[in-house]
Amino acid sequence: MKAVSGSMGGIVEASCLQPIDVIKTRLQLDRTGTYKGIAHCGSTVCKTEGVRALWKGLTPFATHLTLKYALRMGSNALFQSAFKDSDTGAISHRGRIMSGFGAGVLEALVIVTPFEARFSLFPEVSAHLALESKNVYIYWKQHCLSFEIQGPVHCARMIIREEGILGLWAGAAPTVMRNGTNQAAMFTAKNAFDVILWKKHEGDGKVLQPWQSMVSGFLAGTAGPICTGPFDVVKTRLMAQSRSGGDIKYNGMIHAIRTIYAEEGLRDPPGQAIMWAVADQVTGLYERRHLHGAPI
Template sequence: MAASGGVGALIGGEKAAVAQKKESIPPYVRAMSGSLGGIVEACCLQPIDVIKTRLQLDRTGAYRGIFDCGRKVVQTEGVRALWKGLTPFATHLTLKYALRMGTNALLQSAFKDSTGELSSRDRIMAGFGAGVVEALVIVTPFEARPSPDDKHLWTFVLRDLAAFLLGFGCGIAIPANVVKIRLQQQRGLSPELLKYKGPIHCARTIIREEGIFGLWAGALPTVIRNGTNQAAMFTAKNAFDVVLWKKREGDGKVLQPWQSMISGFLAGTCGPICTGPFDVVKTRLMAQSRSGGEVKYRGMFHAIRTINAEEGLLALWKGLLPRLMRIPPGQAIMWAVADQITGFYERSYLQNAPL
């Protein structure tokens, strides 16, 4: 009797441990929520991105600040000029957020322990990894293999498929950003005087004049900037959700949009300050044409030294204010959309979500 009782207790303990394991939102749901949030963000905040790019490319002091820059753009080129590069920007954000959210979910799943818990260190590493993958062309599926006794094999198939599709999409992110910056730096109203007539024409011209690798200019600073940004953003967003709203993944609690916006806004403030130099260098490298032979900046470190020597140390943080005006509000908008989608999934499909 005692033996059977001990076996029963052991089995009961194993069942309890399995029951306590937290369910996770699948990566494809995270990816979809990020894509939809990116579309809304792009339409709302494109003018700020145009102004940021113009300020970062200004070497002569033509603009006295963000408002002066915006006013001059409207006066000389019309209001529609504030939405220059919207198509590649929206494409870029849609793919970027899908990749970022999906990859972060994949890495978090890989780093979680047997009870579904994720340490602070692993959360930071998952965010950094998502940022790095976001910035590069990755077409290899994430290797997540189930244990022999795992009954939910379909979740691993979906994870591999999501990783492959998201990684393939990342191959468009950096080229789309290069095209966006080339279009944004053009000044003038007459289309016939502009070198690039549109996104497709711009990409074709770059490939013809600079080669296919011209579309991946500035990849290294983009990788460093994105990795640091996302490590800070995902960690901070989770911390603010827990501290401010007592919200944890899988608890079934759906944040109100205004709550998501506050958490997202606060989480989006740290990255721009830390990664300002990498963003300026990325923009300069992406903007310079290699069709003329000799280029001003030969790489990331050469660009940092040159900008510091010619324009001063603070020039490495050019465009910081418009970045702070764009990124935190952008994160607020994106998370307001994404949290509603993932919150609905938690309430509808996760076993431990309350009715």
């Protein structure tokens, strides 16, 4: 059930955030000063291409989030069941942290490393693919190859051809540690905020209001990134610009943090707020109906 609720949350999150990603990508690719800012970019896209253009690339984005959240939520629930006390059914704080960490490790190995980390190392993107296929990056800029990527499947094939199947998991170790830490912090924080703010305990059949889940999800969504996210992003950007041989955009760590925040803002907390708002509703209704026998 957790996997289903997570996948549904992913669909809603993708639908809500895709316009933001499209606008962000257009601004990043704008080298001629066509757009004067976020609002101007959005209005220009709507006027010239129609409102639907803001949702270009939604299908691969939604599919990606659906699979990722289904795996994250489902594996976390599975790990929690293994850590629960056989007599009381309660789970310790240590067990909750370990469950979240395990879910993050599994997510990193199955989805994040092969499908995110390798394809998003460099900030230079193919304009067409970025707008149509959720920011698929040009792989040849990393390896000085003579071809451009035609999509994520083609990109995976080229990496395997050049580096072997294990090439898809290059850099897995730091990604595993980052994701494990992120999810351990996020799941633990979400449960803590539910208890502290709303007196909601896992499995009690109580269904939080969507806005309550969004508050808890937003706060929990900041826990992991605060620990590891900013430095991971900055490290990746600085490494990418040093290898690309192009113009130097970031003059150091502090400048990179300020620039990335100004240009891209914060995305993880709002996304987690949306996902949890949906997931909690689905999970809560299921618990009331099938575990507690209460009418929906």
